[in-house]
Amino acid sequence: MPKLMKTAFDPISGVSMSRERNDIDYTMLNSLVGYRLRRAQLAYFENFTATCTEQGVTPGLFGILAIVYHNPGLTQTAVAQAIETDRSAMVAAVDKLEKLGLIERRPAENDRRSYALFLTGHGITFTENLHRKVLKHEAHFEEVMKDGEKDWLLDLLTRIIDLDR
Amino acid sequence: MPKLMKTAFDPISGVSMSRERNDIDYTMLNSLVGYRLRRAQLAYFENFTATCTEQGVTPGLFGILAIVYHNPGLTQTAVAQAIETDRSAMVAAVDKLEKLGLIERRPAENDRRSYALFLTGHGITFTENLHRKVLKHEAHFEEVMKDGEKDWLLDLLTRIIDLDR
DNA sequence: TATTGTTATACTCTATAACTATA
DNA sequence: TATAGTTATAGAGTATAACAATA
Numbered sequence: 001m002p003k004l005m006k007t008a009f010d011p012i013s014g015v016s017m018s019r020e021r022n023d024i025d026y027t028m029l030n031s032l033v034g035y036r037l038r039r040a041q042l043a044y045f046e047n048f049t050a051t052c053t054e055q056g057v058t059p060g061l062f063g064i065l066a067i068v069y070h071n072p073g074l075t076q077t078a079v080a081q082a083i084e085t086d087r088s089a090m091v092a093a094v095d096k097l098e099k100l101g102l103i104e105r106r107p108a109e110n111d112r113r114s115y116a117l118f119l120t121g122h123g124i125t126f127t128e129n130l131h132r133k134v135l136k137h138e139a140h141f142e143e144v145m146k147d148g149e150k151d152w153l154l155d156l157l158t159r160i161i162d163l164d165r
Numbered sequence: 166m167p168k169l170m171k172t173a174f175d176p177i178s179g180v181s182m183s184r185e186r187n188d189i190d191y192t193m194l195n196s197l198v199g200y201r202l203r204r205a206q207l208a209y210f211e212n213f214t215a216t217c218t219e220q221g222v223t224p225g226l227f228g229i230l231a232i233v234y235h236n237p238g239l240t241q242t243a244v245a246q247a248i249e250t251d252r253s254a255m256v257a258a259v260d261k262l263e264k265l266g267l268i269e270r271r272p273a274e275n276d277r278r279s280y281a282l283f284l285t286g287h288g289i290t291f292t293e294n295l296h297r298k299v300l301k302h303e304a305h306f307e308e309v310m311k312d313g314e315k316d317w318l319l320d321l322l323t324r325i326i327d328l329d330r
Numbered sequence: 331t332a333t334t335g336t337t338a339t340a341c342t343c344t345a346t347a348a349c350t351a352t353a
Numbered sequence: 354t355a356t357a358g359t360t361a362t363a364g365a366g367t368a369t370a371a372c373a374a375t376a
Contacts, residue, residue, distance in 0.1 A: 025235035026232070027235050028292075029231045032299060033209065034210060034213045036326065037209050038206050039322070039326045040322040040325040041202040041203050041205075044325070045199060047199070060365095060366080067191070070190035070192050070193060071189050074189075076334075077334065082191075085366090087334075087335070088337080089366075089368085090335085091335070091336060112374080113333070113334040113335070114333090114375095127193075135196065141325055143328070144325060144328050150198065154195075154201060156309070156310070156318060157198075157201040160208055161204045161205050163305075163306060163308070163309055223342090242356085242357060242358080251344070251345060252357075254344070256360080276352080277352060277357095278358070279356090
């Protein structure tokens with residue numbers, strides 16, 4: 001589908017309005033950073049999800065692999081906190097990763113209630129590989145970024161994320 | 166909770182690493198624009214959702230109101246396409262907005278299969294009010310933005326959104 | 331008494347298929 | 354035959370409550 005943008009500028013809101021390809025006026029939604037952030041995130045995630053799916057995992061499972069990759073030995077609850085999900089959601093997720101042979105539950109040394117999580121050998125190469133593929137797919141979006149804009153974006157996003165913590 | 170960031174720089178990936186407040190290494194996830202985009206979007210949405218909830222609607226319902234506000238007379242299916250959801254999901258949503266007295270289904274003039282959607286008088290003031298409140302809450306995030314950064318961010322996000330369309 | 335992993339449960343979102351009435 | 358609104362349904366994702374084992 002060809003993109004056809006007629007862009008205007010609203011002197012009242014100080015916001016660029018666009019009647020988009022479907023000729024619908026998004027002025028109010030476009031005035032909100034949160035809404036554009038959501039749409040941009042969805043665009044990235046479509047790409048990201050496809051890359052994960054090709055390799056047989058979901059974005060959520062990749063998040064767990066990425067955390068355990070850099071932090072071997074964390075408990076399930078610690079990983080849950082790291083990715084800001086509930087520990088109850090971890091059970092099925094770790095089950096899946098175990099069945100895929102990517103992760104191992106080992107009894108924790110000091111606490112018989114908890115497991116320590118480790119990637120298997122296969123899990124390590126799988127995770128590194130998937131990370132490379134995701135980065136390669138992400139590079140597509142850098143076509144629209146000028147020199148230095150990516151670093152600027154990463155930095156600004158980090159400031160936003162850290163604001164209320 | 167105080168924020169305590171120890172920031173380092175990974176000469177291999179060229180990515181700033183941070184052992185975050187919980188002392189967990191997010192290097193791999195932080196190297197992905199998509200992941201930071203998601204976290205930043207979640208931060209914005211927490212704020213946005215709270216503002217909507219105070220007024221008795223959800224972010225999804227606000228999206229419908231915002232579209233119909235600027236595009237009165239659209240059919241349900243057209244609005245569904247505008248916010249990129251399925252028309253089947255519109256039914257319950259418009260039902261709710263109707264019960265709240267914010268929106269009206271009127272028989273379409275040329276096509277007896279479809280309804281044209283319009284905001285009621287109350288719906289118009291409600292939507293303008295909510296929009297103002299959301300903008301006010303969003304202003305909180307501008308604390309972390311330098312001069313001109315907000316416009317630059319909006320512009321870059323728009324380029325990302327429009328890339329594959 | 332508090333915490334870990336677990337199960338059951340529920341609620342939202344999203345997507346699909348099928349039905350009806352119109353076109 | 355195709356489309357609009359509708360209904361039913363099913364799958365992810367997320368959140369809560371409760372339980373047994375352990376701290």
